[in-house]
Amino acid sequence: MALITKIREKSGIAAGAIAISLILFLIGSDLFQGRSSFFGGSKDVVGEIGGEKIKYQDFQSKVEEISQQYTQQSGRGPSEQELSMIRDQVWNQYVLDFAYGKEYEALGLAVSPEELVDMVQGNNIHPSVRQQFSNPQTGQFDKNYVIQFLKNFKTLPASQQQAWVNFEKSLSQDRLRSKYENLLKLSTYTTNVEAQKEYNAQTAKASVRYLYVPFYSMPDSSIAVTDNQLADYLNAHKEMFKGQDTRSIQYVTFPIIPSKLDTASFYNDLKRLAKELAVAKNDSAFAMMNSDIKTPYYATLAEIPEDVKGQLGNMTPGGIYGPFKNGMSYSIYKYGGIQKDSLYTIRASHILVNAPKGASDSVRATARKRAESILAQIKGGASFEAMAQQFGSDGTAQQGGDLGYFKNNGGMVKPFENAVFGFSGTGLLPSIVETDFGFHVVKVTEAKTNTRYKLAAINRTISPSQSTMDEVLRKADAFAADNQSKAEFEASLKKDKSLLMLRADKILEGSTSFNNLQNAREIVRWAFDDERSIGDVSKVFQNDNQYIVALLTASTDAENVKIDDFREELTAGVRADLKAEKITEKLAGISGTLEQIAQKYGAGALVETANDITLAQGVLTSAGADPTALGKAFGLKVGKRSKPFKGEGGVFIMETIKSTPAPAIADLTIYKNSAKMLAAQRTSFYINEAIKENAKIVDNRAKFY
Structure with a gap:
């Protein structure tokens, strides 16, 4: 899956086109749920793709068109980040039209009107359509929502109608790309020889003894590197050092930053405001009018800063308190007493042992036993926070299970909410709590309360x-x-x-x-x-x-590409070669067992053993997964010793002491399918790279934006 994700990141041009269409279609077009589901050469040539020059005027016109649609539907102009994304999508659309489009046309690939209908309201709904037209109660796709939307289509504003047209176009382009990729994926295959090679790499084993002299054992200062050597290394390894602008x-x-005069003036102003707040008839309105940052007049404990919360017990109605510092902001408060709320607020921590609804009975039973064991250990004196970090299976684990403050308003699943708000005081709940997510060990860290505090707060930020x-x-x-x-x-x-x-x-x-x-x-x-x-x-x-x-x-x-572009990397490469020469030359003049050679060589030489390593996943003790050394281990006959050779991190002398060939196997299907699947997964990336290379894409956008 990780490889698939990487490939998608590399070749997500059509997906990007769908994304921008969703931006324009989804904002304001959710007629059924009452909510939005998005919160996202020449001096005038922006670029060239497949021999087609893209003029700045044409490119900017498309950007402005989409930006205007965005503004009309969202009620605000795009931010700089969103505008950058819009430019990217306009560019990707050009890539689709000028690079991919020619490939599709050459193969006669197309998406018929009937196929588009099938993607929107037929039997093969596109994932982007499923994402938008889902039932808010069940979260499942509901085709009736699509039908209702299309029936009301002509009543929508023209901008939203155009956005839907663009969205459907992007669906067609995504389907075209899928067809193209699937067509080429059919050309991938794995031979029996390749499958056998993969099987051998995973199954054949070898045990080796080796002498290893790592490069780091020789001081860098002992190796002089010249620019001529760097130039030679660069010429010999051009594929490793690709140039960039x-x-x-x-x-x-x-x-x-504020000066001393600014600070003195700020404090004087804060003192003046404190005096005026003390006598203000409508203290909440006065505070709101004089605050850089607005805060609620009736505040729960969850909404009150920690340093202010600690002073609540000492506050009397009508008193002025502060200033309290938070970064570059200072706050003064007028305390007005308390008020009871209809909802309760509580703070709690939990340790979730994951066992989602739908898991087998055995999985749920095992999870319950683990949760009960954790609860018993905490009752016996174990730290709740430490146990949460060790056993918690959700995002709160690293915070010691802290859920923060929450209210009894349905924000938590019902069984959890009932258990927590049914508990008096603070401390560990005596029993585990079962929900659809699994089993929870719970500790109430701040008792439930429905008290709200009247705090008229003036929040001012000191500025130059x-x-x-x-x-x-x-x-x-x-x-x-x-x-x-x-x-x-x-x-x-x-x-x-x-x-x-x-x-x-x-x-x-x-x-x-x-x-x-x-x-x-x-x-x-x-x-x-x-x-x-x-x-x-x-x-x-x-x-x-x-x-x-x-x-x-x-x-x-x-x-x-010049030496100075990669001086550090080139120096490391040349230095490694020079060290390898010196080490190899010294080792070549020494005879005896590996231990004797190491002793005569001196400091830095290691003699180690690695048992039952495989070519696919072999790891050497000090050298790690050195491919050259692993290849040598499987290439030597048992009892034979290699001459000194250079690996990735040092010089080796290797002896193979045992070799276990892969057992004969009648059916290589598993290995053949595995290799074929990996090859197919890489296809998307290779296709994208090949098309871009063939299109000779020149991107000059950075000169204009």
Whole structure:
């Protein structure tokens, strides 16, 4: 399944088209459940696919069309992240039309109108249709909802009708891709020889003794590596070092933080508000009008911050309390007493032993016994939290089973809710609780209460004043103006130790962020500008709560791979080869048993034994799953010793002391089917890669967005 997922990620172009159609169709079109089910060459050429040039005007027109439909149906414009996704889907649609489309046409593949009807309301419903038209009570697909929707189709707004048309188009494209892939999957096969090879790799066993000298036993400093050696290694391993268009930068940040004057002014303002809140006739309205962050006037324990909760016992009606700090925000409260609610709030933890509804009686019985055993251990003094981390089978396990606060309003399944709210006080429930999910060991950590607290809260966030922001901007501007070269930039950093310099290496052209900087697209576009040169210093960029000045330090070119692009990796490869030569040369001059050779070699040489290893899953003690060493182990005759040879992590001398061939087998069907299934699973990925390579796709979107 993991391989299938990976393949789908690599080749999900049609799935992406369906996703964007769902965005436009599902928002606002849920007529039956009252809810939305989505919460998601030339200078004017955006790209080229299969020889077809895509003009910026055409591309942007499609993006704007979909964005307008999104706005009409969702009531808001797409966020930057959603807009990026829309651009991706428009691009993928072009890939489908210009790259995949030609392949479908050449084979005569099509989806008939009758086939489309079958996918929407027939016997072979498409998963995307099933997802939308489900019964809210049962969660199961209901064809009647589809029929009702289509009957009302002409009464829908034009934008929603168009969205459905686009959605149906994406269903056809997904079906076409499935047909194409299935057709090619039929061409995969596994021979008897391949099946026998797979069987042997999994079943044949060998036991070996070997001398191993790992590369790490020889200091890197003892191996000198030259640029000529790096160049030779790069030329010999070009397939391992594929080029990319990247940029590397250094950048200085100028944080925009409140000054001392800002802080003093903020505290004075907070004191003034506290006095006014104390005498306000409508304290809740006054607090709401003067808060940066709104909080409810009637609050349950679940809604009250921990540090405030701890002071509730000392509060008297009419009193002003605070300020309480939370990050850069401060809160003051006017306490107004308590009020009883119709619902109770409680806090509890649980340990779920999973045994879902529908599991066999034996599975449920085993789960019950395990839960009862856990309960008994906790009653005997074991830590509930530790047991939850060890035995819990849901997402709360790592939090010691903590479920947080919840109310008796149906948020929990009924048996669980009844058991927890039927318990008085705090502590461990005496019996396990059975639900459709399995068996729960439960501890109430805060007793149920229907008390709500009247808290008029003024929440204010301290922020820099405009004058402070202007002063920081002035400093950033001065730095950028005074340091227009790499030498000046670096000299200023050495001179002024208060400046914070960071670096970002090998940023990709389409990146929107790097390091911890989000929304950094403007900086990336600056670095990739065609007129930019190494050593250029940027203008001042504003990024959230800081100003940034960047220095372009390096670039790589996908079409011109240089040593410096992969210096670290190349150095490691050359160094390993040179170490292997030195180790092999030294070992070749030593004779005797493996132990004698190791002793004469000196520090770093290990002699180990590995018993009953297989070629498919063999692991050596210190060297791990070294494929070269494993291959040598199965290639040697029993009693024979190899010459020193280089593995992935060191040099070996190997002796095979026992060999157990795979037993004769009459039927290789299992191994043949397994190999065939793996080959079929890879087909989607290979198809996608082949089509993209054949289409010679050039993606220039990063130059426009």
